[in-house]
Amino acid sequence: MQLFDVLIVGGGPAGSSCARTLGAAGLKAAVIDAREFPRDKPCAGWITPRVLELLELTPDEYGRHGRVIQPITAFRTGLAGTPLVETRYGRVVSYGIRRLEFDDFLLRRSGAGLVLGERVERVWRDGERWVVNERFAAPMLVGAGGHFCPVARVLSKHTFRHETAVLAQEIELPANQAGIRQRHAADLFFCPELNGYGWVFPKGDYLNVGFGSIGHSTFHARLDAFRAVVRRHPELRPLANAKWHGHAYLLSGLSSREIIGDGALLVGDAAGLANPLSGEGILPAVESGLMAAETILGAEGVYERARLENYRRRIRRRYGVGWRSAAGGSRAVCC
Numbered sequence: 333m334q335l336f337d338v339l340i341v342g343g344g345p346a347g348s349s350c351a352r353t354l355g356a357a358g359l360k361a362a363v364i365d366a367r368e369f370p371r372d373k374p375c376a377g378w379i380t381p382r383v384l385e386l387l388e389l390t391p392d393e394y395g396r397h398g399r400v401i402q403p404i405t406a407f408r409t410g411l412a413g414t415p416l417v418e419t420r421y422g423r424v425v426s427y428g429i430r431r432l433e434f435d436d437f438l439l440r441r442s443g444a445g446l447v448l449g450e451r452v453e454r455v456w457r458d459g460e461r462w463v464v465n466e467r468f469a470a471p472m473l474v475g476a477g478g479h480f481c482p483v484a485r486v487l488s489k490h491t492f493r494h495e496t497a498v499l500a501q502e503i504e505l506p507a508n509q510a511g512i513r514q515r516h517a518a519d520l521f522f523c524p525e526l527n528g529y530g531w532v533f534p535k536g537d538y539l540n541v542g543f544g545s546i547g548h549s550t551f552h553a554r555l556d557a558f559r560a561v562v563r564r565h566p567e568l569r570p571l572a573n574a575k576w577h578g579h580a581y582l583l584s585g586l587s588s589r590e591i592i593g594d595g596a597l598l599v600g601d602a603a604g605l606a607n608p609l610s611g612e613g614i615l616p617a618v619e620s621g622l623m624a625a626e627t628i629l630g631a632e633g634v635y636e637r638a639r640l641e642n643y644r645r646r647i648r649r650r651y652g653v654g655w656r657s658a659a660g661g662s663r664a665v666c667c
């Protein structure tokens with residue numbers, strides 16, 4: 333059995349942000365991820381400048397060694413199938429990154445012990461400590477495994493079937509391969525009911541095209557309608573016809589997950605924290621990862637649930653009064 337101070341399940345932006353702060357404070361943290369890194373993650377890869385600030389990164393520093401970081405200063409928006417209106421901001425309002433590069437960079441930089449290619453299947457409490465896969469143990473466990481995080485399942489004691497999640501699919505291809513000229517503005521195509529949107533997002537030599545909307549029942553019909561719009565642009569047709577990859581995530585204010593247990597916290601998508609208007613999930617993942625690390629450090633080795641309640645207070649303050657963790661149903665909202 334390998335012993336750590338903190339076990340973090342999931343090496344996305346939430347897990348690596350948490351791990352970096354814990355490691356800097358001298359705790360022995362390990363990140364366990366089912367995948368080998370670099371790994372891709374279905375995502376448009378659109379981050380706001382605050383993400384870089386929280387990560388203590390400049391665009392130049394991140395962009396070294398050829399990593400893609402595309403400044404976005406304009407958005408073109410409109411209803412799907414109608415002409416788009418361009419808004420120029422005169423400053424950088426977003427960056428386009430590739431998750432394949434971004435997550436790998438953050439994870440390696442975290443300095444945590446890495447256990448990659450290890451799917452967490454079994455998580456249980458053994459006295460004062462958590463045991464994972466009968467191989468790793470620690471008094472503190474952080475669930476950073478995204479929407480289907482196994483730690484979330486243990487804390488909430490439920491399956492994720494009844495949750496109303498955002499479903500989203502995307503495809504990312506080199507612009508040249510797709511026969512696409514480089515673009516400088518990001519395009520957003522809203523559904524007529526304003527409960528989802530499609531995007532065309534430029535990232536250096538790559539282009540990401542995708543669609544997300546809330547709720548399961550009408551998702552595929554809306555997705556097909558958006559793909560038909562994409563197919564009408566000859567330059568985008570190769571992307572429309574390629575295989576898209578998808579995932580689900582929860583918007584803040586709608587999650588019914590319990591985010592705290594004795595010696596355990598959920599962060600990022602595992603907690604269900606994405607922005608209910610834009611769907612932005614990377615910023616809340618990084619923010620909650622940092623808040624969790626600060627809470628763990630503040631608990632000074634005594635990780636009973638009451639000592640971790642400060643995390644819930646901070647999450648509530650940051651993500652709005654509607655955010656709740658007690659069991660209950662979820663409502664749909666526009667995104």
Ligand SMILES: Cc1cc2nc3c(=O)[nH]c(=O)nc-3n(C[C@H](O)[C@H](O)[C@H](O)COP(=O)(O)OP(=O)(O)OC[C@H]3O[C@@H](n4cnc5c(N)ncnc54)[C@H](O)[C@@H]3O)c2cc1C
Pocket residue numbers: 341342343344345346347364365366367373374375376377378379450451452453476477478479480481482499500501502542544577578579580581599600601602606611612613614615617
């Ligand atoms: C199509 C799509 C487009 C999106 N576009 C954007 C965007 O442009 N901007 C934005 O801000 N947000 C976007 N999001 C949301 C964003 O991707 C997530 O909110 C964000 O990745 C959450 O980070 P995380 O660290 O919580 O989880 P993740 O990034 O999902 O990382 C979780 C990690 O846990 C690992 N894991 C899972 N289960 C296990 C297990 N059992 N054992 C071990 N490891 C496990 C996974 O391999 C993964 O590496 C998008 C989402 C989708 C689906």
